[in-house]
Amino acid sequence: MAISQDAHTVKQFDLQLANLRNLVLEMGGLTEDQLKRAVTALDEEDMTAAREVIFRDRLVNGMQAKADDDCINIIALRQPLGSDLRMIMSLANTVTDLERIGDGAKKICRMAVQIYDGVSSPPSAKLLRDVTPIAALAAEMLHDCLDALARLDVEKALTIIHNDDELDQEFQSALRRLITYMMEDQRTIGHAINVVFIIKALERIGDHCKNIAEHIVYLVEGKNVQQRRNLDMSLAMSAQDKSET
């Protein structure tokens, strides 16, 4: 079993933890919806929908504030330990990443509004060609992430961590293509820069998903994936330094 199934002696504590978990999962659902709407708005050139996404970002922010408050209250009033403490810390960190993912969706819509401002001519299809597959990858990562969070599925979380490279590589090759277009035809630069911002926002969403996956691993296993990786890296670097001197 991953996390203890038994109820706490203090029933109110169970309720508070359950409410917090539900709030974070609800917030996850909202950010997933925001991302989906943002990408659709861009795809269908629907600026009303894009403005709605921008407006709805404050809902995501509000949920973050509520979840942060709940975390602080639980820590102050219950002094959680063991898996409860890991649950609170992981959820608090997850909330931060979810809020940033929400910001990413908003950013995509902001760029969409700039691209389709009704004044300049719309971009050619080839400039936007890479957005759809990258958006699909990011959306899939986010969906898997929330699924892993709901089920506390470490296998799935580890798969997300290992597959983050795929999105990074897509982003890099899209960037190279955009640079080529810009060099070929300077008139595309304006739109191309906006597209760069869009795919960068999607790439960042992938990074936040990876963070959430790491929080899940920590929650369930008590292992800090990020710390371990950074430690491995710094050990490797110091070993390299030593061999060079």
Add this chain to the structure above:
Amino acid sequence: MSTTIIETKSALDTALRPAAEAGKQSSLEVTDYDNRQTVGAITVDHPKMVCRNVNVYYGAKQALRNVGIDIGANQVIAFIGPSGCGKSTFLRCLNRMNDTIVTCRVTGQLKLDDEDIYAPVIDVVQLRARIGMVFQKPNPFPKSIYENVAYGPRIHGMVNTKAELDELVRASLERAGLLKEVDKRMNDPGTSLSGGQQQRLCIARAIAVNPEVILMDEPCSALDPIATAKIEELIDELRENYTIVIVTHSMQQAARVSQRTAYFHLGDLIEVGETDQIFTNPKHKLTEDYITGRFG
């Protein structure tokens, strides 16, 4: 209200169930309540006391089963566990306080610096000077503050002159963080002090005979938070010179003052580990359930 709790609880259970069924990953190494093998490293690099296979019986009833643990020098180790788990019983084995209970029988090995403390040649009075004890309720002698601290050094013949004794009393009170408060009233009765001050007086009395180990049996349970904080600060300072074993019901206190923590359950030593590991990522399900408040 109650329906909301039940509904939310069942919603949470549903959300958690697939993870439980997947069953592969867990921070817990031992999820079986019946497994009573001690989890974690029972040995340390510089042990002050080494205990192995300690069994304690009160008449026919066995109170402790095969407890094995090292007490590290200049460390604070906390014993935690629900009432009746044997943590105080084990603490009292460490300076043979259980000898005072007629029906109590202790078997196994308990060593202080490689010396068997249950060997027939051991002088129990001397042993208890080397391994001092502070109790749950402050228990100053019905004597003056000065005499409370002076009593031990005097009967152990540790000083020759009045000046030496004065110096030792003042130094002990200073170490216990009490000197400033009692400097002007050394001849007042010890019982005239506040609860927190009385407890620090008992600590001063314990350290006056220059012990190597100090055992503390819930030293703060009768004190307010400010007095508790002072004792905890004192414990941290005393660690430089002494080895400290503390039994506490407050997990937050164990977390605050100790470097290692041992969890006892119904006469078994369930888990030993670094304090931060025990409180963030325990390995035995019993420890996890106890520290998260799921039973007890």
